[in-house]
Amino acid sequence: MENLFKKRQERLDIFHSLRKKVVHENIKKEIPDNVFKTCDKCNESLPYIDLVNNLYVCERCGHHIKISGRERIRQLFDENTFKEFDKHISSKNDDHFAGYDEKLDKYKRSTGLEEAVICGVAKIDNHKVAIAIMDSNFMMGSMGQVVGEKITRVIEYAMKKKLPLIISSTSGGARMQEGIISLMQMAKTSSALKRYSDQGGFYISLLTNPTTGGVSASFAMLGDIIIAEPDALVGFAGKRVIEKTINEVLPKGFQRSEFLLEKGFVDMVVERKDLRKTLSDLIAFHVGK
Amino acid sequence: MNLRECEILIKSLEAEKAKIENVNTEYYDELDAQIKRIQKETYSNLSAWDRVYLARHADRPKAQDYIDLLFDNFYELHGDRGVKDDRALIGGIAYFNGTPVTILAQAKGKTTKENIERNFGMMNPEGYRKALRLAKQAEKFGRPIINIVDTSGAFPGKEAEERGQAEAIAKCLYTFSNLRVPIISIVISEGGSGGALALSVADRIAMLENAIYSILSPEGFASILWKDESRAQEAAEVMKLTSYDLLGKKVIDAIIKEPLGGAQECIEYVAENMKKYIEEELAVLSKMRMKDMLEKRYMKFRKIGMI
Numbered sequence: 001m002e003n004l005f006k007k008r009q010e011r012l013d014i015f016h017s018l019r020k021k022v023v024h025e026n027i028k029k030e031i032p033d034n035v036f037k038t039c040d041k042c043n044e045s046l047p048y049i050d051l052v053n054n055l056y057v058c059e060r061c062g063h064h065i066k067i068s069g070r071e072r073i074r075q076l077f078d079e080n081t082f083k084e085f086d087k088h089i090s091s092k093n094d095d096h097f098a099g100y101d102e103k104l105d106k107y108k109r110s111t112g113l114e115e116a117v118i119c120g121v122a123k124i125d126n127h128k129v130a131i132a133i134m135d136s137n138f139m140m141g142s143m144g145q146v147v148g149e150k151i152t153r154v155i156e157y158a159m160k161k162k163l164p165l166i167i168s169s170t171s172g173g174a175r176m177q178e179g180i181i182s183l184m185q186m187a188k189t190s191s192a193l194k195r196y197s198d199q200g201g202f203y204i205s206l207l208t209n210p211t212t213g214g215v216s217a218s219f220a221m222l223g224d225i226i227i228a229e230p231d232a233l234v235g236f237a238g239k240r241v242i243e244k245t246i247n248e249v250l251p252k253g254f255q256r257s258e259f260l261l262e263k264g265f266v267d268m269v270v271e272r273k274d275l276r277k278t279l280s281d282l283i284a285f286h287v288g289k
Numbered sequence: 290m291n292l293r294e295c296e297i298l299i300k301s302l303e304a305e306k307a308k309i310e311n312v313n314t315e316y317y318d319e320l321d322a323q324i325k326r327i328q329k330e331t332y333s334n335l336s337a338w339d340r341v342y343l344a345r346h347a348d349r350p351k352a353q354d355y356i357d358l359l360f361d362n363f364y365e366l367h368g369d370r371g372v373k374d375d376r377a378l379i380g381g382i383a384y385f386n387g388t389p390v391t392i393l394a395q396a397k398g399k400t401t402k403e404n405i406e407r408n409f410g411m412m413n414p415e416g417y418r419k420a421l422r423l424a425k426q427a428e429k430f431g432r433p434i435i436n437i438v439d440t441s442g443a444f445p446g447k448e449a450e451e452r453g454q455a456e457a458i459a460k461c462l463y464t465f466s467n468l469r470v471p472i473i474s475i476v477i478s479e480g481g482s483g484g485a486l487a488l489s490v491a492d493r494i495a496m497l498e499n500a501i502y503s504i505l506s507p508e509g510f511a512s513i514l515w516k517d518e519s520r521a522q523e524a525a526e527v528m529k530l531t532s533y534d535l536l537g538k539k540v541i542d543a544i545i546k547e548p549l550g551g552a553q554e555c556i557e558y559v560a561e562n563m564k565k566y567i568e569e570e571l572a573v574l575s576k577m578r579m580k581d582m583l584e585k586r587y588m589k590f591r592k593i594g595m596i
Contacts, residue, residue, distance in 0.1 A: 089596050095527070095529060097527065098527075144594075145593075145594025145596070146594075146596065148594055149594055149595060149596050152591065174483075174504055176504060176505065176510060176513055176514050177514075178594075179503065179504050179528055179529055179530075180502065180503060180504055180529065180530070180535060180538065180540050181538070181540075181593060181594050182504055183482065183483070183486055183503075183504045184486075184540060184590060184593040184594065185593075185594060186459075186462055186483060186486060187462050187466070187486060187489075187490050187590045187593075188590045188591055188593060188594070190459060190462035190463045190466060190490075191462070191463075191466035191467070191490070191586075191587055191590050191591070192591070193463060194463045194464070194466045194467045195466075195467070195587065198467065212455075213483075214483055216455035216459075217443075217454070217455040217456075217458040217459050217462075217483045218458075218459050218462060218483075219459070220455075220459075221453075221455050221456040221459040221460075222459050222460075222463055234455075235450050235454075235455065236443065236445070236449070236450060236454040236455040236458070236483070237443075237445030237446075237449070237450065237454070238445075241445045241509075242445050242446065242447060242450065245444075245445050245446055246446055246447055248447075250447065254447075254450070255450055263451055263452070263453065264453075265453045265456055
């Protein structure tokens with residue numbers, strides 16, 4: 001009897017060790033290195049599969065992890081309704097700025113994008129909208145002539161077709177390498193929005209982490225309704241510059257969405273899980289159900 | 290030899306010249322000729338960095354000087370009706386050749402004390418909102434607007450962020466783009482970043498010959514791109530920030546000439562040229578149909594970076 005138990009235990013041990021091995025090998029073989037993503041706020045390791053289902057929001061701390069433009073489109077708009085405009089226009093190095101061509105190439109390869117914004121039309125709960133979705137993976141979402149041009153074109157398209165407009169911003173500001181031409185894109189996009197607005201166009205600006213500099217000081221702050229994702233950095237000047245200017249350390253939460261809400265510069269702070277419904281409802285208010 | 294070194298050299302030569310009692314000597318004439326030669330050589334071949342130096346020259350005339358010389362019966366109007374009066378912007382009404390105009394002028398000070406009062410010409414959100422208030426007032430009464438641009442940038446301060454610096458600038462771009470009166474902007478010294486652009490959405494944009502206009506100060510540019518502020522001089526050369534560069538890029542419409550050595554050498558000459566420019570362009574603009582003028586203003590920016 002005793003022997004029987006012993007044998008069984010032995011066999012179980014063998015079985016368990018084999019199973020462990022198999023599972024281990026399987027992980028190594030089938031699941032790629034990036035099976036986990038570390039939350040950049042609380043350092044929790046989050047399995048990708050959960051992360052995707054949770055819209056890239058950390059389950060532990062609620063941090064809204066940076067997402068690509070494509071992922072943003074997947075999250076917000078009806079499946080297979082997105083049609084892209086001007087996909088293939090890309091920046092040129094008109095001033096022959098040293099190293100700029102290489103930088104553009106590098107980001108094109110790493111992101112699969114031609115520039116830092118994706119524009120087009122899509123549907124949200126069956127309402128057609130013109131959209132511009134910025135992607136900070138491409139040179140920090142900086143605005144040069146192509147970003148300015150693509151955004152202006154989509155605003156003009158929305159005006160012509162009398163469509164509502166959603167621009168999702170994320171940007172470090174104007175693109176230094178293109179100099180004054182980048183700066184002028186602020187005037188260009190803002191002028192287009194003014195025309196669109198004067199003709200009754202409805203524009204929702206979505207501010208995501210981070211939206212600063214020349215983008216915040218132009219189209220991002222000109223929405224009829226301005227929505228920010230939680231804890232997004234939104235402001236004009238960079239933290240370091242301000243601290244150097246006033247010679248003091250800025251308080252925690254400075255230039256964050258909740259701070260802007262308190263100061264009266266955004267209409268609402270909306271969590272990612274509620275964004276789609278919020279946008280859809282707001283569009284419905286303005287175009288009729 | 291850059292401009293600064295050249296200035297020091299000329300000063301020393303002039304000091305030596307002043308020491309000579311008998312002005313009829315050969316040495317005196319030689320010194321005189323040498324000074325003139327150095328001046329001519331340097332000033333007729335200025336680098337971008339030299340122009341940055343000139344644009345920031347302590348003696349360079351400020352907005353208030355031009356207001357005094359160009360306009361009559363100026364009344365300053367204060368405040369944004371919300372927070373306070375931003376002294377980095379002088380706003381008001383005056384006559385230009387007998388026509389009432391609204392003036393919006395970024396103001397640096399002449400002394401340290403005045404500079405502190407005027408925040409070194411760096412506006413806060415309430416300054417941009419004062420500009421918006423006065424611009425809408427100008428529209429109501431059909432007055433052309435003359436903007437004088439001179440700022441290193443919008444003020445990067447804590448309160449400026451709290452009161453919405455980005456929104457204030459964005460609203461200026463937005464509103465000026467479609468304001469139903471002629472707008473002329475003149476960059477007199479420094480046109481820095483969004484803070485300058487906010488007053489530069491206009492039907493005509495001119496720069497004084499030695500003014501600079503750029504996305505950021507050369508120091509900031511070097512610091513962001515190369516993480517080294519000390520490379521500002523190198524940055525200035527690649528940034529294309531001089532009046533000639535920007536005319537070439539069609540970002541500005543005209544260059545207003547300065548005397549040899551810069552505006553501080555003879556402000557009357559500069560003011561006269563500015564006056565002529567404003568006169569001519571206002572005449573053209575006031576004859577245009579409103580719809581055409583606004584369409585042209587829109588296209589002016591629409592075309593920049595058009596693909």
